[in-house]
Amino acid sequence: MRIVTWNINSVRLRIDSVIRFLEEEQPDVLCLQETKCLNDQFPAKAFAKAGYEHMAVNGQKAYHGVATVARVPLTDHQPIEFCGMGDARHIAVTLPGGARLHNFYVPAGGDEPDPEKNPKFAHKLAFMEEMTKLFSKKKKEPRIIVGDLNIAPGEHDVWSHKQLLKVVSHTPVETDAMKALIKKGGFTDVARELTTEDEKLYSWWSYRAKDWAASDRGRRLDHIWVSEPLREAALAKGPQALKIHRDVRGWEKPSDHAPVSLDIDL
């Protein structure tokens, strides 16, 4: 089973790129974030035509929005509304075999990394707390957590640890919250586990850089985690099972995020 997470930054604008990616990589399940459309605007026909007939969509107007599409059946679609904000940042489904797949778009958090001054940052921290509370329960459930979590937890998940310590996405309060969530949920951060501790890993490069590839000032914001019951399966195939599709960031009119994929026997 191949599972992909990709912040697409408007699924309607980039549907052709998405279909191309599906054709080239043949994932079984694709988890999208920042779809930026209402559910009835979601390009369901294009996915169905490409063979991805199973969809769990949680969208809203203009902002955020997640969707999980698959060529295998998805059951028990369940969007959870975190922080009671009325926004569309999560959808869970059950995969064939019983694993529960959670697709997240965690709040970006604004510019100022101070929850007192910046309600967006407070929202981000509250969101992480709710996630932690949720995943501290039923830990024997086979879980896969994917999505744009908007935090690069490790020193080598950013191009410059020093220069980003006060930049939202890599501040200690965020990275600590993420590490606590991983620990309390009993999760394995698959990408980091399958690589050496000091290998630079990025899944996002700003649009603002002149030459994103040359300057390579990236951050690893997009994650695939598994709970304890799936740990062995996730690591069994070795490093080549986890791929960050950096080339896709260089396609025409790209999203600022690259897709991340995992091959796992479920």
Place this chain on the structure above:
Amino acid sequence: MRIVTWNINSVRLRIDSVIRFLEEEQPDVLCLQETKCLNDQFPAKAFAKAGYEHMAVNGQKAYHGVATVARVPLTDHQPIEFCGMGDARHIAVTLPGGARLHNFYVPAGGDEPDPEKNPKFAHKLAFMEEMTKLFSKKKKEPRIIVGDLNIAPGEHDVWSHKQLLKVVSHTPVETDAMKALIKKGGFTDVARELTTEDEKLYSWWSYRAKDWAASDRGRRLDHIWVSEPLREAALAKGPQALKIHRDVRGWEKPSDHAPVSLDIDL
């Protein structure tokens, strides 16, 4: 000498179409309206590269804006500000041989054809009055008036005289004002003069029509007039000297106006 007038509806967006038209039709002078850009945003390099090195530009931000570009020298560039509105709706130049070429974008006039209720319509009528005043003087000057004048004066300058009598662009107060201007300025409306009185002539088709070509609900809003000293030269070459480039309206991502061209020996 071939002279063209064309409401381009954003010169930056359609610069490729403009260059294609210049290459295909080889006009000597091109008068554009609704350039919709500031002078320093005008794509001067693209024109120069195509051989049109002489430019008289009068633009503003977002709205209106006119430009006259040529592969022959243009002297005495002079924008006139009509109605003291601070908008960019006119530029005059002198052509080799001495004819004065005035390029106009007359106000559209809004929806309601009542100057009491609709200040835009009042502005349009005031603009026509100022034009009339200006061109009632120095009538021995060889003049060419071109542009989007936003009025279809004759019964056969619209697809339905009856249905457009209360529609701005063809109301009696406007068509009368235009006829008075033609008369007082001693102008020849070249397109109408070179065709039979009852031939339908259009230069604009709304974007809103499903199939603009099939329904053919057009209006002749774009004009080329000459003053008395140029009348004979303008008519000398016969009907084929005046052309409405209807095919251009069918190009990819078109303006809603077609170019209108005149061949005249100056």
Place this chain on the structure above:
DNA sequence: GGGTAACTTG
């Protein structure tokens, strides 16, 4: 830098 939306103009 690049999405979406609401607004204004034609």
Place this chain on the structure above:
DNA sequence: CAAGTTACCC
């Protein structure tokens, strides 16, 4: 329907 702006968000 299709330009342009501004505002918001990432």
